[in-house]
Amino acid sequence: MSQAVRVRFAPSPTGPLHIGGVRTALFNYLFAKKNKGTFILRIEDTDQTRYVSGAENYIEDALSWLNIPYDEGPNKPGKVGPYRQSERSGHYKAHIKQLLETGWAYYAFDSPESLGVLRKSAEEAGETFMYNAQNRMSLENSLALTTEQTQSLIAQGTPYVVRFKSPQGRSVMCKDLIRGTVTVDSSVLDDKILFKSDGMPTYHLANVVDDHLMEITHVIRGEEWLPSLALHVLLYKAFGWEAPEFAHLPLILKPSGKGKLSKRDGVLGGFPVFPLQWQQQDAVLDGYREQGYMPEAVINLLAMLGWNSGTEQEVFSLSELILNFSLDRVQKSGAKFDPNKALWFQNHYFQKQSDAVVIEAYMKWLEANHKDTAQLDLARIVPMVKQRASFIKDLWEASDFFFEAPTQYDQAGVKRAVKENTAAIISELSVTLADQPWVSAGVLSEFVKNWCAIKEVGVGTVMMPLRLFLVGAMKGPDVFDIMFVLGKMESLERIDRALNVFRNAE
Numbered sequence: 267m268s269q270a271v272r273v274r275f276a277p278s279p280t281g282p283l284h285i286g287g288v289r290t291a292l293f294n295y296l297f298a299k300k301n302k303g304t305f306i307l308r309i310e311d312t313d314q315t316r317y318v319s320g321a322e323n324y325i326e327d328a329l330s331w332l333n334i335p336y337d338e339g340p341n342k343p344g345k346v347g348p349y350r351q352s353e354r355s356g357h358y359k360a361h362i363k364q365l366l367e368t369g370w371a372y373y374a375f376d377s378p379e380s381l382g383v384l385r386k387s388a389e390e391a392g393e394t395f396m397y398n399a400q401n402r403m404s405l406e407n408s409l410a411l412t413t414e415q416t417q418s419l420i421a422q423g424t425p426y427v428v429r430f431k432s433p434q435g436r437s438v439m440c441k442d443l444i445r446g447t448v449t450v451d452s453s454v455l456d457d458k459i460l461f462k463s464d465g466m467p468t469y470h471l472a473n474v475v476d477d478h479l480m481e482i483t484h485v486i487r488g489e490e491w492l493p494s495l496a497l498h499v500l501l502y503k504a505f506g507w508e509a510p511e512f513a514h515l516p517l518i519l520k521p522s523g524k525g526k527l528s529k530r531d532g533v534l535g536g537f538p539v540f541p542l543q544w545q546q547q548d549a550v551l552d553g554y555r556e557q558g559y560m561p562e563a564v565i566n567l568l569a570m571l572g573w574n575s576g577t578e579q580e581v582f583s584l585s586e587l588i589l590n591f592s593l594d595r596v597q598k599s600g601a602k603f604d605p606n607k608a609l610w611f612q613n614h615y616f617q618k619q620s621d622a623v624v625i626e627a628y629m630k631w632l633e634a635n636h637k638d639t640a641q642l643d644l645a646r647i648v649p650m651v652k653q654r655a656s657f658i659k660d661l662w663e664a665s666d667f668f669f670e671a672p673t674q675y676d677q678a679g680v681k682r683a684v685k686e687n688t689a690a691i692i693s694e695l696s697v698t699l700a701d702q703p704w705v706s707a708g709v710l711s712e713f714v715k716n717w718c719a720i721k722e723v724g725v726g727t728v729m730m731p732l733r734l735f736l737v738g739a740m741k742g743p744d745v746f747d748i749m750f751v752l753g754k755m756e757s758l759e760r761i762d763r764a765l766n767v768f769r770n771a772e
Contacts, residue, residue: 271303272483275336276473278310279321282544282551283328286488286518286527289568293515294486295334296569296591306480307339309350310473312466322350328541332561333584346480351472358467361475361505362428362460370504371460373408375419375426380406396456399434428461430470430497430504438496443484443513443593450496458497470494474501477510486513486593489600513593516572519600527603537605554608558657560619563611572601581614613656621649624658631658637669646751650743664742668751671760672738675767679740683730689768691723692731696761700754707750714746735764 275291277283298305307329309322322340329335338344348354365371374397381397388395402409407429408416420426436452460471467475477485492514502509518527521535529551532539541564542553554564566582574597575582575590582590616624625648632639651664695717702713718725733745736757742748749757 269483271298271301272306272481273298273303273486274306274308274477274480274482276308276310276476276487277325278313278316279318279325280313280316281318281321281546282540282542282553283321283325284527284529285539285541285554285564285568288328288332288541288564289518289571290486290488290515291329292332292334292565292568293573293591293596295336296587297484297486297593298337299588300591303483304337304344305334306344306346306482307336307349308476308480309340309352310469311350311352312469312472314352314464314466324542324544331555332541332565334565351467351476354472354476355466357475357479358461358472362467362471365430365460365504366428368504369431371428371430372402372457373416373420373426374429374457374459375406375424377425397429398432398456399453402431402457425463427459427463429457430460430501432457432497432500438499440495440499441512442492442495443511444516444596445492445514445598448495452496452500455496455500470497470501474498474505478502478505478507482510484511484513486515489514489517513596516597517600518571519602521603521605526600531603535605537608558659559608559612560615563608563615566611566615567608570607571603572597581611609656616656617653621645621652624648624652624661627658628661631662632669635662637662639669641753641756642668643751646747650747650751667737667739667742668748671756671763672736674738675734675764676739679730679734679738682740683734684768685727688727688731689765691721691727692735692761693765694721695728696758696765700758704750704754707744707746710749711744711746731764732761735761 273294275287275294277287277291295305297303307325309325311317311322326341336342338346338349340349343349362371366373376397381395385395397405404410409431411419432455433452438450438452438455440448440450442448458470459468461467476482495512495514499509519525520527520531527539529539532551538552538554538557538559540551540553541555543556544551544553555561562583565584565587566580569582569587569591570580573591573595576595625644628648629639629644647665647668648661651661654664655661695714698717699710699713702710704710714728715725717723718728729745730740733740733742733748736742736745736748736752752760
């Protein structure tokens with residue numbers, strides 16, 4: 267590429283950032299870094315009626331958590347700022363004036379009520395109303411009015427919008443790096459509004475003007491913008507600018523059924539569709555971060571939604587993604603979201619963490635949940651149970667018995683482990699264990715197995731009730747590892763407590 271690559275992620279601060287938007291940011295970031303280019307964050311906040319307080323900070327926090335930082339943006343000024351569209355109004359006014367002067371745009375004074383009547387009439391006739399060359403000369407706009415009439419309406423303060431004058435009879439060639447070339451007949455295009463009556467530009471004008479002024483070389487965005495591509499190509503022609511290259515990413519689809527992944531799908535399916543938690547008036551929507559997902563897992567999940575390396579490899583670090591990413595490996599068809607795949611990636615990255623990192627995180631979780639860790643050695647506990655976990659919170663379910671002695675015993679375990687002579691056997695073993703030094707789990711294991719051999723008792727006859735009495739259920743790591751971590755006093759107290767329970771039950 268002869269020109270330095272510059273891409274942008276341009277979300278609107280109208281609510282939480284959907285993971286579809288996060289994937290768009292990720293693909294832009296990967297493409298920029300692969301080509302040693304620049305990744306820009308631009309906040310598209312021209313629609314002030316839909317602006318949501320806190321949404322911009324949410325976008326920044328999400329990108330930061332996922333470790334896909336931008337090179338230029340609201341809090342990293344570069345040479346082409348400002349990076350909020352609400353602060354760039356001067357650019358849009360100058361460029362809309364240029365389009366008006368060159369005949370590519372015109373003033374339209376039609377009221378919402380009059381257009382509403384026309385739309386209703388078209389609907390009743392089974393048609394769709396379009397404001398274009400077929401009817402523009404019969405509507406209230408500067409093409410149908412004289413210059414004097416137009417200037418008079420403006421001087422009177424009559425509300426107006428500025429529309430693009432779609433040309434007739436042209437074949438608009440639209441090139442897409444993912445989908446190939448599509449040719450659109452300009453006659454089927456309507457005259458889109460470029461400038462609203464509130465003095466703010468629409469997405470179409472602001473998007474094209476900013477991409478040009480920010481020297482964007484590649485526009486990588488979602489498939490939902492494909493219908494606007496012909497208009498944008500025409501806008502570049504109208505300004506006399508060279509258009510960037512376009513790439514429209516496939517939709518992220520529901521896990522089952524048809525349609526794109528929505529917030530409702532996440533609520534019904536019990537999985538997040540947002541990177542971070544979002545609080546709205548009627549609900550708190552969990553994010554991947556709050557559910558305990560690691561950012562590496564979310565990045566890997568999103569990268570594989572619509573892209574593949576052409577190999578069997580599925581697990582990629584961020585640096586590997588940058589090395590392998592290319593737009594020609596992005597698929598055209600929608601990518602089905604799989605919550606189970608998200609869990610699979612999470613488990614992989616959770617297990618890759620060092621024990622020291624997991625221990626530190628688990629300590630914080632225990633403290634936050636008011637669990638007493640003073641008498642326990644997490645350095646011994648975590649390696650025993652880590653393989654059974656995908657999240658920090660899973661460690662509690664796998665190790666709660668270390669922290670809290672059982673107060674009841676799983677009935678299925680009781681049925682398997684407690685027989686008529688169990689209390690007598692375990693009671694005798696407990697007395698013997700009290701006289702033994704607890705040097706290590708291995709020494710305990712060897713002692714108990716030798717004791718079983720001498721007493722001609724099956725090892726399972728002893729091991730199952732020991733586990734049940736210590737844990738409360740038939741779960742957990744090796745029994746002797748549990749005993750050694752709990753220590754002699756705690757282990758024997760638990761055994762004695764269980765013996766009393768089962769003796770009283772006889």
